[in-house]
Amino acid sequence: MNAVLQIASGLLLVAGATFSLLAAIGVLRFPDFYTRMHAASKAGTAGAGLALIAIACHSGDAGVATRAVAGIVFLFxxxxxxxxxxxxxxxxxxxxxxxxxxxxxxxxxxxxxSAKAHGREG
Known part of the structure; x- marks a missing residue:
């Protein structure tokens, strides 16, 4: 069972790193602020969430897993x-x-x- 958890956590970590890499590429390659922000928020959140799930699987400690799950909830x-x-x-x-x-x-x-109410032109 320990080997299965290690393989699962390794795969989750690789998937999280892939999403984080895609987020970084999106920030560099997308043409405007809004699409860059979308890449950073969506793919970056998915990458960090998968990495935290990998930490929870690999740790084998309920305290670490609880903190990882709390981090995922806070992030999402x-x-x-x-x-x-x-x-x-x-x-x-x-x-x-x-x-x-x-x-x-x-x-x-x-x-x-809203912009007019705040004294700016829309």
Whole structure:
């Protein structure tokens, strides 16, 4: 059973490293702020989550596994919220997506109203 857990944790760690590498490549290669942020938040979160699961599997200690699971929960709760707030702040600051990006007109309307309320032009 110990060998199975070691193999599983190794595979999970390799998968996590792959997702983290893809996130880093996405940050370097994607054309604008919003797509770069998407790569960092989604693939980076998946990579870190898989690495933490690998740590939980490999440790064999309930305390370490509990802390790893708590880290995963915290990561998956905070990463989408912070990415959304960062994108919203960038949009309100005037940083527009690339031409050709489809924007929901109702969402853009709400952001424009929010920008006016904060003294900025939308």
């Amino acid at each position: 709760m905070t990463a989408p919220i912070s990415a959304h707030l960062l994108a919203r702040a960038a949009f309100l600051a005037g940083y527009r997506p690339l031409p050709g990006t489809r924007i929901d007109p109702r969402a853009a309307e709400g952001l424009a109203e």
